[in-house]
Amino acid sequence: MDLSLSEEHLMIRQAARDFAQTELLPGVIERDEKQSFPGEQIKKMGELGFLGMMTDPKYNGSGMDTLSYVIAMEEFSKVDASASVIVSVNNSLVCWGIETFGSDMQKQKYLTRLASGEIIGAFCLSEPEAGSDATSQKTTAIDNGDHYVLNGTKNWITNGGSAEVYLVIAQTDKEKGHKGINALIVEKDTPGFEIGPKENKLGIRGSDTHSLNFNDVKVPKENRIGENGFGFKFAMKTLAGGRIGIAAQALGIAAGAYELALKYAKERKAFGTEIANHQAIAFKLADMHTQIEAARHLVYKAAWDKDNGHNYDLSGAMAKLYASQVAMDTTVEAVQIHGGNGYVKDYHVERLMRDAKITQIYEGTSEIQKIVISREILRKS
Numbered sequence: 036m037d038l039s040l041s042e043e044h045l046m047i048r049q050a051a052r053d054f055a056q057t058e059l060l061p062g063v064i065e066r067d068e069k070q071s072f073p074g075e076q077i078k079k080m081g082e083l084g085f086l087g088m089m090t091d092p093k094y095n096g097s098g099m100d101t102l103s104y105v106i107a108m109e110e111f112s113k114v115d116a117s118a119s120v121i122v123s124v125n126n127s128l129v130c131w132g133i134e135t136f137g138s139d140m141q142k143q144k145y146l147t148r149l150a151s152g153e154i155i156g157a158f159c160l161s162e163p164e165a166g167s168d169a170t171s172q173k174t175t176a177i178d179n180g181d182h183y184v185l186n187g188t189k190n191w192i193t194n195g196g197s198a199e200v201y202l203v204i205a206q207t208d209k210e211k212g213h214k215g216i217n218a219l220i221v222e223k224d225t226p227g228f229e230i231g232p233k234e235n236k237l238g239i240r241g242s243d244t245h246s247l248n249f250n251d252v253k254v255p256k257e258n259r260i261g262e263n264g265f266g267f268k269f270a271m272k273t274l275a276g277g278r279i280g281i282a283a284q285a286l287g288i289a290a291g292a293y294e295l296a297l298k299y300a301k302e303r304k305a306f307g308t309e310i311a312n313h314q315a316i317a318f319k320l321a322d323m324h325t326q327i328e329a330a331r332h333l334v335y336k337a338a339w340d341k342d343n344g345h346n347y348d349l350s351g352a353m354a355k356l357y358a359s360q361v362a363m364d365t366t367v368e369a370v371q372i373h374g375g376n377g378y379v380k381d382y383h384v385e386r387l388m389r390d391a392k393i394t395q396i397y398e399g400t401s402e403i404q405k406i407v408i409s410r411e412i413l414r415k416s
Contacts, residue, residue, distance in 0.1 A: 051110035059115040081152010095151035101338040105283035112287025116390035117241030123280035129156030157198035176205035185252040195245025216266035220258040227252040238389035282354035285362040285394035292369035330358040349411040356404040362391035
């Protein structure tokens with residue numbers, strides 16, 4: 036089995052790493068403290084092709100594979116998980132969803148601008164009473180001839196205040212259950228669409244997370260993605276790919292914390308030698324490195340499955356479940372290795388620890404990943 040990366044993949048890794056160090060690292064602590072959206076950095080990412088990595092070049096995308104995308108996500112996340120989740124949502128949820136299931140009109144009108152980074156998008160599924168349960172939508176999209184009338188609230192929406200295009204999952208026919216749900220493209224300046232206050236979060240504080248309110252918002256029928264009632268399948272298929280991106284983010288957070296801990300352990304001295312020479316610290320580093328390598332293989336396998344047309348429900352869920360746990364475990368240990376300095380913002384690891392927790396929550400909690408995994412292994416047995 037050949038596990039080596041191609042020359043192109045290595046070039047993408049280096050490009051993403053260079054960008055993370057030169058563009059994302061400066062000011063990352065200040066952006067975290069002030070909850071500042073990295074607008075300038077995201078604009079540059081778009082110019083470099085990072086916001087439409089998997090999109091066909093005919094729609095202004097970079098035409099790369101999923102493996103390229105997760106490699107870049109890992110490098111961005113080592114430094115700034117807020118920027119990486121913005122990239123993740125735009126790539127694997129919004130661009131991929133419209134390119135795979137959207138109409139030609141939708142691709143020309145929206146995808147070309149999203150993939151080029153001219154604008155960014157948001158994916159709107161979660162609600163106050165329906166997080167990852169897409170069948171329990173309270174937001175409604177009532178059929179009114181040539182348009183839908185949209186009413187309801189979405190919350191925890193990444194890019195909520197910065198996006199120009201929103202993919203909104205809503206219930207059209209409650210009696211049909213999951214077959215009565217639709218996915219609609221809503222533009223930011225549509226009358227009746229209101230953006231709520233920004234959430235004050237524990238981590239990924241540079242990304243803007245908002246509640247969204249829809250009050251008799253008229254959405255043209257041409258903005259529905261797929262056939263009537265396709266919304267549930269759209270959400271499930273899109274989220275399956277989104278898990279791979281979040282798994283890559285978790286991997287990057289873990290790898291970033293490990294690299295900082297390793298560097299610190301080789302420089303910090305205690306009891307007459309570098310602390311890396313003490314078995315208690317050396318064993319921590321050994322565990323961290325092993326777990327990160329295992330997570331990386333799971334993430335790459337999920338990306339490989341997607342690129343090769345295989346079902347990636349199982350591999351994607353396993354990658355997210357394991358990588359997010361590794362992110363939490365590794366960042367906690369990185370803080371511990373740094374000792375008192377680990378509790379200080381200037382050393383970055385406390386921020387990575389705070390950022391790590393969300394990877395166990397969004398795109399479905401760890402418990403939901405276990406439901407997906409158990410369902411798949413039982414189905415195949």
